[in-house]
Amino acid sequence: MINFAIIGTGVIARQHALAVAMNPNAQVVAVCDMNAARAAEFAAEHKVEKVFSDYHELLADPDIHAVSICTPSGTHGEISIAAAKAGKHILCEKPIETKAEKIDELIREVEAHNVKMECVYQRRFQEIPQKVKAALDSGVFGKVLMASAYMKYWRSPDYYRSAGWRATWEFDGGGCLMNQGVHGVDLICWFMGGVKKVNAITRTQLHNIEVEDAAVAVVEYNNGAIGVIEGSTCVNPANNARFEIHCENGTISFDDEGVLQWVLNGEDLQVNGPDGALSAKDDPTKLATDSHSPMVNDLVDSILNDTEPSIGPKEARKAVDTILAIYQSSRECREVVL
Numbered sequence: 547m548i549n550f551a552i553i554g555t556g557v558i559a560r561q562h563a564l565a566v567a568m569n570p571n572a573q574v575v576a577v578c579d580m581n582a583a584r585a586a587e588f589a590a591e592h593k594v595e596k597v598f599s600d601y602h603e604l605l606a607d608p609d610i611h612a613v614s615i616c617t618p619s620g621t622h623g624e625i626s627i628a629a630a631k632a633g634k635h636i637l638c639e640k641p642i643e644t645k646a647e648k649i650d651e652l653i654r655e656v657e658a659h660n661v662k663m664e665c666v667y668q669r670r671f672q673e674i675p676q677k678v679k680a681a682l683d684s685g686v687f688g689k690v691l692m693a694s695a696y697m698k699y700w701r702s703p704d705y706y707r708s709a710g711w712r713a714t715w716e717f718d719g720g721g722c723l724m725n726q727g728v729h730g731v732d733l734i735c736w737f738m739g740g741v742k743k744v745n746a747i748t749r750t751q752l753h754n755i756e757v758e759d760a761a762v763a764v765v766e767y768n769n770g771a772i773g774v775i776e777g778s779t780c781v782n783p784a785n786n787a788r789f790e791i792h793c794e795n796g797t798i799s800f801d802d803e804g805v806l807q808w809v810l811n812g813e814d815l816q817v818n819g820p821d822g823a824l825s826a827k828d829d830p831t832k833l834a835t836d837s838h839s840p841m842v843n844d845l846v847d848s849i850l851n852d853t854e855p856s857i858g859p860k861e862a863r864k865a866v867d868t869i870l871a872i873y874q875s876s877r878e879c880r881e882v883v884l
């Protein structure tokens with residue numbers, strides 16, 4: 547049995563508790579929140595015995611093998627580093643951390659203490675992205691020419707008021723890209739093998755927040771393809787997240803609800819995926835109950851079999867590095883090479 551502790555018992559923690567409960571080789575044995583009442587309430591709801599309000603005390607407990615980090619994004623590095631030093635395996639919410647230097651440090655500590663670390667990008671495990679990645683990697687589509695990701699979402703003023711850390715540079719690390727759009731940036735980076743350079747404009751257009759609520763970047767990927775990455779939390783009603791990939795031998799495009807186009811050598815292959823997948827495009831609580839299961843399963847398997855998790859810290863940082871380059875490009879009005 548892998549004994550998990552959940553650190554941070556807010557909105558996303560529930561997905562972690564459900565996913566651990568669904569894994570036959572794992573259980574949640576402890577929770578922690580700096581808001582002690584919130585931690586106690588969550589522990590009662592999920593029938594967890596040990597409750598902490600200081601994660602350092604939790605990390606000193608030898609019965610705990612792994613931690614789920616569900617705290618504000620700007621704390622992920624600090625808590626991951628402490629967990630690695632305490633010898634705990636780590637499932638960390640997206641983004642892995644918001645500052646590049648902290649990511650460097652956490653990678654060093656994870657390697658030095660020989661723990662497994664996985665970052666939550668649950669979209670990678672969904673059926674359509676899996677099919678897209680396999681098709682592109684097989685080479686049948688030939689050279690990838692253009693690849694674009696559109697994450698045009700809605701977040702209400704109430705959402706931004708729902709917790710003090712939201713939309714702050716210190717704890718959210720950014721806005722519509724670093725928080726909401728990071729899933730899509732991760733997917734397009736994964737498909738293309740990473741980003742080489744960006745030219746971007748980011749703006750705070752509508753919301754009364756310090757970070758961006760709109761971003762457009764022109765991108766060159768490591769595989770030579772070019773495209774755009776767009777993000778917003780001002781689009782009401784929200785659009786489905788959409789991905790368009792044009793290759794020498796055909797086109798793949800898909801959105802939150804399914805495949806839009808899958809044409810190879812002039813033939814419409816009618817490839818499809820699950821219809822009407824739940825989407826958090828206008829509400830972060832709209833996630834399927836099993837959204838985080840593949841992530842927990844992947845980490846538990848990697849611990850039990852001593853293999854590398856699918857989305858380790860070096861892989862998880864690609865989306866963050868891309869977003870940081872987009873911010874820098876906008877700030878300095880110039881192309882940024884990663």
Ligand SMILES: NC(=O)c1ccc[n+]([C@@H]2O[C@H](COP(=O)([O-])OP(=O)(O)OC[C@H]3O[C@@H](n4cnc5c(N)ncnc54)[C@H](O)[C@@H]3O)[C@@H](O)[C@H]2O)c1
Binds near residue numbers: 556581617619
């Ligand atoms: N994978 C997804 O689809 C997804 C969806 C939503 C949120 N997230 C990520 O999950 C993280 C949390 O988001 P949320 O919406 O659940 O936030 P939230 O504000 O609802 O919950 C965060 C909790 O962490 C606690 N906390 C803060 N600092 C702490 C510390 N040092 N020690 C212990 N507890 C601490 C807070 O008291 C709060 O209860 C963010 O990084 C966010 O990007 C991921």
